[in-house]
Amino acid sequence: MSTRRRNGIPIDIRSARKPIPKVNMQKPTEYSQYNVYVTMFKREDGHNVWTMVPLLHPDYKKLKKDGYRVVEKWEKRRVQPTEISDLQLV
Numbered sequence: 001m002s003t004r005r006r007n008g009i010p011i012d013i014r015s016a017r018k019p020i021p022k023v024n025m026q027k028p029t030e031y032s033q034y035n036v037y038v039t040m041f042k043r044e045d046g047h048n049v050w051t052m053v054p055l056l057h058p059d060y061k062k063l064k065k066d067g068y069r070v071v072e073k074w075e076k077r078r079v080q081p082t083e084i085s086d087l088q089l090v
Contacts, residue, residue: 035076040068 005011034054040063042049051068053060064070 036073037076038073039071041071042066042068
């Protein structure tokens with residue numbers, strides 16, 4: 001029995017659990033296909049249009065033909081969430 005009751009509340013005891021076999025999972029090959037992204041910009045009808053697209057995606061070439069220009073190139077794994085303490089207000 002993997003649980004014991006104290007005052008009617010079940011308590012989990014890890015050592016009493018049945019051992020389960022570990023399953024090694026591998027990510028599919030398509031998972032890491034898009035590691036490099038680009039930020040693109042275009043001025044259209046008086047509005048600034050920004051977009052982000054994977055560098056190897058077919059839409060990248062379509063956007064280049066439509067007149068979008070590459071502003072920056074970045075890798076997905078290097079992006080980290082910004083903490084509020086890192087922000088500097090002007």
